[in-house]
Amino acid sequence: MIDAEDVKELSLPLPDDMHHHLRDGEVLADTVAAAARQFGRAICMPNLVPPVTTAEMATAYKGRILEALRSRTPEGARVTFEPLMTLYLTDNTTPEDIKQCAAAGDVKAVKLYPAGATTNSASGVTDYSKLTGALQAMAHYGLPLCVHGEVTASEVDIFDRERVFVQQRLPEILQRASQLKVVVEHMTTKEAVDFVLAAGPNVGATITPHHLLANRNHMLAGGIRPHLYCLPILKTEADRVALLAAATSGCERIFLGTDSAPHALGMKETGCGCAGVFNSASAIELYAQAFESVGQLDKLEGFASRFGAAFYGLPPSTETVTLRREQWTVPPS
16 A cells, blocks of 8 residues: 555556447537547447447447547647447347458457346347357457446346346356456446456456445435436445455456446436436546545556556557646536
8 A cells, every 4th residue: 555645646658448438429529538638548339329230330430439539639639549449249240240340450349238228228138048159259359248247137126237147147158158358347246346356367347436436325315416327326335345445456357447428417417317427527537536545546557557458458558647636626527
């Protein structure tokens, strides 16, 4: 542990965000600008409308992201942000689809949404028995599987959906393709932490800043705070403590993924609000706050800047970002 008060300035290799929702359309210029402020690369989620289900759609989406970034980049300035694209997995995804993605080069991972689990997941997986060929093709071509780890059965309590997925579905996925790299995205429970830490080198995980800093009391006690509502939902304080211990453990298979997920204000502050926390405008500062809270700022560099890149087979960034201890107002979202 280090004395946080002794740290006035901290420089890191430019971090990577291994789980990011940029959305599409008019909002894209704003979300890309926020992400590019502090991340060199981002794994970009495919749950658009319609979802990104082919290599061609992924390449087209990457083009829109880069065009939005150029629209916010001053003339003559160098564009450094790199979007890393994902394919939306469905019951009908074939080994040939995976082969085409690997050949095209823009797709760096495949995303599994259980149907109905979160925003724009209606086209997601309903029958895991249909995935074997695609999963084995991913293992063959070196495309990791990014998993939204929740079951959606109505009889399972919303606070238990990740725990049940880790117990039942995750072992099944790994059994169908034992060499497949799997990322358990936005871990929220002690059970998920225990599973990942005990797993082999092909199983990694991401953790969001909001799950490191908040529990379900922050969202529900004394009134509902819709801007903390996300899926997987915030869990208990014991789960948060387990996540923070995992993030600061130095395990090279656990790394940064913000799950930054913007929605229009009217879609959050309403009678039936959307799930998602938009945090990319202040994400690295929030992670630093979490790591500092347990005296582990020296562990932030690996978590934020090295482990994710290594898991995905990417070189570490040669650029840096510097955090300074000072009063700061979070930019409006």
